[in-house]
Amino acid sequence: MTGGRLHPFTLLAIAGTLPALAWILPAPAGGAVTTAVALVLTLTPGASPGLAGTGSSPGWRPGLVVLRTAVLTAAPFWLFLLLLHDVPSTIAIGLRLTTMIASVVWVGALLPPGRLVEAMVAAGWGVTAAYLFAAALSAVPLLKARAQRIVDAQRCRGLSPRGGLGRRLRALRALALPLVLSVLHEVDERALALETRGFVPGARRTPLAPPRDATAERVGRWLLLVGCAAALAWRLAWRG
Amino acid sequence: MARLTLERVSFWYPAMGRPALRDVSLAAAPGEVIALVGNVGAGASTLLLVAADLAPRVVGGKIEGRVNFRGRGKGEGGRGIVLPTPWTQLSGMAFTVWDEVAFGPANLGWPRERIAGAVDRSLAALDIGTLAARDPATLSGGELQRVVVAGIVAMEPALLLLDEPTAELDPEGAGLVWRLVRALAGDGCSIVVATSDLDALPEVADRVVWMEDGVVRRIGAPALLAEESVCEAGLATTVADVWRTARLGAPYPLTVAQAERRWRQ
Incomplete structure (x- = not known):
């Protein structure tokens, strides 16, 4: 095996x-x-x-x-x-x-994270616990993509992420602030989206492809x- | 019997003195498509949140008046809403598009066979079957929009609320969504859609609701989008607006086909 x-x-x-x-x-x-x-x-x-x-x-x-x-x-x-x-x-x-x-x-x-989530749901873990785990993993590529878009946008406005330490720190600030603020701004909308898709505490979720144990x-x-x-x-x- | 009824509804967002909705009354029958049109701040999105039972229950704020929905709580036979920003509506629990669309049905506790059928039908309806194995994080804006709509449609809601569902789509994708809206209405689903894609409405909507500053200004047939007052508000169809600008005389045609007929007369 x-x-x-x-x-x-x-x-x-x-x-x-x-x-x-x-x-x-x-x-x-x-x-x-x-x-x-x-x-x-x-x-x-x-x-x-x-x-x-x-x-x-x-x-x-x-x-x-x-x-x-x-x-x-x-x-x-x-x-x-x-x-x-x-x-x-x-x-x-x-x-x-x-x-x-x-x-x-x-x-x-x-x-694959999805397989672990399926295993957690099939084992009777609460959907909230499974969500915390899966959302943390799936957030990484989403945040990377957004960070890249912000960097591109800042470059279009003349900010260069290259050069000395001071210049790099300024570029980092210009990346981090919009990234954090946009994530915080989206929390409400994501909560609404989850709610409307039946993701509420206590939901009896069907595991889609439970791994064989x-x-x-x-x-x-x-x-x-x-x-x-x-x-x-x-x-x-x-x-x- | 109306599926959704709003009776003299007013709504205030938290810490806001001015209501986002004022004295709004509206009823949606089974199989009816109602389009909400208005400029920014008109209150169309807020009306959808109220109709979806998300405001004030989740959003917070204060409501007056009565909202009555004849259906189940959520999803199957219930109400589903598509918000205008598809990138905030990914579940965060799915690592393929198929799983993303299945997220809602799975939360309803359906058997796996039923989930599979609903997801496949939904993917086919939105023409995104080829994306099924893709990671949602790698999709374009238009693809994401289709996936989000598919995720709600797969839950087989009785009341579908759409907030700018074609904002991220190209004309072909927008046409697909509008055809799906008509098909769902044909199956008995009530649909309320807030959109700025005014040219599509004569073919899609049964009724048009013109909103302004949180108030319903007019409710009528799609022909409303060619009336003088609506044209002045910048909410007419392109054809009506062009006809009016060219001073070709009222009543203004709504669509190219109507304009052609008028021109030949």
Whole structure:
């Protein structure tokens, strides 16, 4: 079974368990194992669905992109750690941070937000909770597009975002103010639009494409939780 | 029996001393298309919010008079409104156009098969079936407008309220929306539309309501859009306005076809 077919909650459970174990298990061995697992996961088929099938080796090439993203994101942390700590501490903390970063990058590449929302609705979460999550994710591309339009409009009026620090700060202000104000202005209209489309607290929403949640996966998630708890207990009781 | 009735309705937005609507009375029958026309600040958008039960319930403010709607609460058999800014009407919970259109029906708790049927019909009616898999955030203004209209139509409302539904559309898209309006009215849906696309109204509207400063000035057949007082207010159809400017004599024709007939006489 590839990661892309797992239930969203299972993917989140894996992505949460690895960093937890990285911090619970003794360093550097524990961190090394979890980092290795997290990095291998980034290579699993199905990672980075937006890139699937674009390379000559579908399944691996997208995975390599995800792996590269994880490594490049983690690299600056290693650099800062090396400046602040000795080598053993850098390795211990760096491996833990890399596990966290690789897990997040992996699950981000693998899990379409819409699928997670469907899983939340199907699991009986309130529509408000699902909305908060989905709206936050869907707001990113919308805000990026709007920011670009504002930048274009300001450029038409002679504002240049290039040059020295002062000029860049002025350009930033000219971008941030209209962006924030326009978002605030839209809150009322968005509330009206949601209301008229039946999105009210307590609405009995139909999940459109609920992901299949196999018994084995549910058991697996509990095992991950129990495993974390056991590792923590072992660490506290016997290793200090 | 009217589906929507407003009796002497006045409405004040929060912290506003002057009413946005004053003593407005109007009734919409099943299958009727009513067009609200007026200049900026006439109160047409406010009237739609009141009719949609969003003002004052969600918007805030104060209302006097009676609003009576014969139908269910919302959506199916209820009332749906399309606001004039499509980019603020995305649900934020959908990552494809299909899911966006399905957002309303899903909130009504319909079975999935029924949702699928309603969404596919709605997408086809707005000619946006090819956009079904697209991310709504990547759509153009015109595409977005169609998606938003499709999202409301998919909920199968008994009363459809449209605020400038063709503002973002090209002539072809606008024509599509107006044909859909007539088709929905043919199925018994009551439609109240605020629009500045005056040239479309002779073919679309059963009645025209001329509003000014929150007050209903006149209610009548679309021929109202060729009357002298309406022409003076800048609310006539293009043909009527041209005819009047050319001093070709009243009564002014509403459409090109009428003008042609008059010219041949």
